[in-house]
Amino acid sequence: MPYSMAPEFVVVATAVALPFVAAALTPLYYRALGERTGYVGAGVALVCFALVASQWGADGAVGVPWVPSLDVALRFYVDGWALLFAGLASGVGVLVFVYSTGYMHGEPNLARYYATLLAFMGSILGVAFAGDLIALFLFWELTSLASFVLIGHHTDQKEARYSARMAMVVTVGGGLFLLVAVLLLSIAAAGVAGVGAFDLVGMLRNPAAVQAALREQGLFVPVLGLVAVAAGAKSAQVPLHFWLPNAMVAPTPVSAFLHSATMVKVGVYLLGRLRPVLLGGEWTLLFATLGLATMLVGAVLAVASTDLKQLLAYSTASHLGLMVAGFGFANHYGAEAGVFHLLNHALFKAALFLVVGIVAHEAGSRRIDRLGGLWRELPVTAAIAGITGLSMAGIPPFNGFYSKELLFEAAYETAVHAGGALAWLYPAVAVLASVFTVLYSLKFLSIFVGERPAAVGGLGRAPAALVAPPAVLAALAAAVSIDPQLAVDAAVQRGVDATAAAPTEVAVGLPAHLTVPVAMSALSIVGGVAAYPFERRICRRIELLNELRVTPRPAWIYDYWLTATDAASVRLDAAVNNGLLRTYAAWAIAAASALALIGYASTAAAVPAIDGAGATPAMVLVLLVAIVAAVAVTIAPSHVAGVLTLSILGFMVAIFYILASAPDLALTQLVVETLVLLIFLLVLEELPAFYAEAHPGVLARDAALSLGVGLTAALTVLVTARDGDSPPTYLAEQYVENAVEGAGGANVVNVILTDFRAFDTLGEIVVISIAALSVLVLLTMRRRGESP
């Protein structure tokens, strides 16, 4: 298919920037509109959707330079995959904003809610269109931040705060892995022709060359692993799936938008994006295994769920596993399964979440065992749930069936070509996971049929603002179900072209004759339906398995680490920050010495040979006196004696400067020494007259520390000192040559301070001012009785 159309920078940039601008202005128009602010959000989302739609079919990169010196640019990359994801985000966004106006009626902090939701939508569009790895990372982390704020919407609930923090730690922590992966990718691709730093567009245009460069430098597997952790954390893959069910404390529209349709798919999106670059044997092994494991674990846990939203959360993790596994398989079916299921899942799962919102709103409960027979009062909602629920189960001819069938084909093809018994685990696990998928889908739908439990009171009719959005999604799902090839031609084909290694024609439809993948579908449906009567027993088995604690549950590990980190920081704080000045001094100088030594060791700094030829007898004498004074300080019986002995040391150093013909240094040393002596005498009265008996261990520690600091200082002097025989450096020559002529001063030291390097001096006098102010403020606060 020829790509004639080039994307327009202004259109793409507006689509990404508009939600952020609207988010910033939300507090302003919230005052005027109140709860109707959601319609503004829907309008913004609609405009974004129209902008995205106007670029439909475009392919290419546009951008403006951002940090030219580092070759970082605001680049956007537009292709079928980006447009599909952006279109989903803005399209579902319209519906979620409309739904929110009904669902969030009477809730507090609506301005913050809508502003965050808008900013989130902008971030998602940014991720979709990012043509630069740094921009991709920034937008990626912004989505996590927005998710944090939205999960913690009810700030007064402990559970919401806990879950928000958990989601934040896992997804932002995963983002840091992405950052390292981005840096490694950029380093490896630096030598490839036509690829700038952090240039995603260039990498996507030369995937084979980038992969060859990665492998050559041994960075392929590290990058793959880092991308897997980042995408796994974001897309709730095992074992980092545990944050997603907890995130369900968020308001339901947020769950539908962030935690099923868009944010959790960012990881899948990244895998699709990088698939052409990183595809290989390791890729398939890692992501097919990871995805199928998540698919199975998610489906099993969904069956055991008692809460509707919890069920959908585990189901989302399971379906994300399906997409990851799809992208993991190297054949063209894999890319097709990943792209097509991204679309299908967004349609049915967002609708199902919105249905749960309606049920919770009207029936007042989300517990599956307390609900039943809801179709009588909520017929439209039940119809929506019927279409989308069967799609979730993968029952033909609903849309979820087609993409799952593609996964079965991908798994089967891979197993056939790989040979070996282990490879047959792929299709086997896929079928087993699908059995559980059918089972929990039926469990979900059971709330609409059968007898209504007495606990559920009289139900009202759901308002149009709540029913219309899921109805639109269900209608779209139905449309895809009736004519899947239409959806494929409109959206999926171009997404597959962007993510597949080789161009293919995607063909979907109801199976005409029996093949192995069709038999796999039939087996999973029959298995799921047959297992449904034993659903309660299966649930109990899964719960028992959970209680046995055969495997450590990731959430426990997370809690353990959090508690341990908390406790460790408290202990560290007690050790370092114990309120004693001498402790601070010890930590500060020990840390400075250690860092200096590490620096010398890592740069392999050479210590020049020492010959005592330059030293005159006078210098030796002065230095000897200084050493004697230094030793005497440590055994001085009182403060006055110690201070006076210390100044002997200082004055000896000053005399040494004179002997070494450094008059400026000598002058400064003398004056500072005098002043310090005076200050000491001034404050000496406040100190206790005699030293207390020190503990031998403390003495030994202090002695070791002093020796270490002294050695570091000596080493620093040796390493930085110029070799006596070598000529002065270029910089030194320039200073001397230009001092009189250029700056009009014969004293080079002073000219350096006030002219050549005046900026340094300016910084130093600012420090003096800040020190004076700090002393003043600290002492003033103490006088007022405040703790500083």
Next chain:
Amino acid sequence: MKTTVRVVVPIVLVVAISLLLQGHNLPGGGFVGGVLTTAAFALIYVAYGLDYLEIGVLGRDVESGAGMFEHRSVEAYLRTFVLGLALAVGSGLGGLAFGEPFLYQDHWTLYGIPIYHEIHLASALAFDVGVYLVVVGGLLTILSVVGAE
């Protein structure tokens, strides 16, 4: 002690100022001059006590128990280092006015000045005076409030 201080302090102050002014060509400069000036003040504090400057020089009654923070001398020190900082930054901004980079320095020789006949003047002196004022103000602020504790 007090007599010695009376004799020494004026000499020290003159030396400090000469160090500041000659710093561009001979050993000295704003920092050394500033520290030496502070040392002179410290001598006064040690010999006469902290309230001496307030009562004896500024001629102001000190309320008993009011402490150092209400002293006008501390406010003067604060003003001194703020002025010094402003002078140093201002001298740096001066370069910008003539289309040169921040902190650009120049030097001129002035002729026909009484007594000296000719003076070599560097714009760096303004910066150095700024350094001097900051050092004097900053150190004296610390010295007086810590001393008062």
